[in-house]
Amino acid sequence: REGVLVKITKLTDSISLKRQLEGGNEEQLKTVRQVLQDVRDNGDEAVRKYSEMWDGISLSDFRVSQEEIDEAVAGFDPQLKQDLVEAAENIRYYHEAQKRDGYKLPLADGSWLSQRIIPLDAVGLYVPGGSAAYPSSVLMNVIPAQVAGVERIVITSPAGRDGLLPSAVLVSASILGISEIYKVGGAQAIAALAYGTETIAPVDKITGPGNIFVALAKREVFGEVAIDMIAGPSEICVLADDSAFADEVAADLLSQAEHDPLACAVLITTSERLAKE
Secondary structure: OOOOOOOOOOOOOOOOOOOOOOOOOHHHHHHHHHHHHHHHHHOHHHHHHHHHHHHOOOOOOOEOOHHHHHHHHHOOOHHHHHHHHHHHHHHHHHHHOOOOOOEEEEOOOOOEEEEOOOOOOEEEEEOOOOOOOOHHHHHHHHHHHHHHOOOEEEEEOOOOOOOOOOHHHHHHHHHOOOOOEEOOOHHHHHHHHHHOOOOOOOOOEEEOOOOHHHHHHHHHHEOOEEEOOOOOOOEEEEEEOOOOOHHHHHHHHHHHHOOOOOOEEEEEEOOHHHHHO
16 A cells, blocks of 8 residues: 555565664663753653654643543544443453462461462553554553553643643543543653653652653663563564465555654565565
8 A cells, every 4th residue: 555665575685674772872872861861850840842853732731621522422423432441341341350469378387388469559551642643552552451450641742732641541541440541642741651740750760662762761770660561663574374364464564664763564474466466
């Protein structure tokens, strides 16, 4: 399709995929460290400064109001909302099966060995923005925390030039009953979640994907706060033979390729027909 670049390389050729991974270069790392320290020292003032500098928005209040959430829900497509509800149910069903209970083992001398599994008090969930809206990031980060029993769940996401978050993000949060949402993105959001500001209280763990600056910021704050992983640019590799359906393979590839200019979507197949389709 127009605008989508596809290169077919036979396995007899040499394959070299050059990518900028989450390690980042020295200039990016220097910038991230400066942002982290500035937010740690100056709180909301620094968050506002970087949001205006990089996102082009000037906000007096970071927190999304209930009125903004209600307006997003009222104007949202009913069918798409139902799709999000069904997706949420499926995700919750999966994560409920992952729940673990503690145990208590008696020993011969009358003592016990035991394990208690308890939820964290607060988690911060980063939802990327920019080129698209990602309600899936809301569902897939919030629901595991809810299943685990986390009491305070916070969402941060960069606002658009209009100072608003995408309706799909707000509706997804509303479906899950999340109302503590902040219009903050980038490294400054990670800093606010890790260290706290006058407006945003710190959390115990930060999860969710983001761009290179978010990935580097999460790496830098790890140790002072828990993180899920260093999620760099999206990537996917699909292995398929001649029995695969081309439209389904393409959907899987495009679902990751759309996330970031540095995203990498690879199909490895024995079928030249499938590759061309």
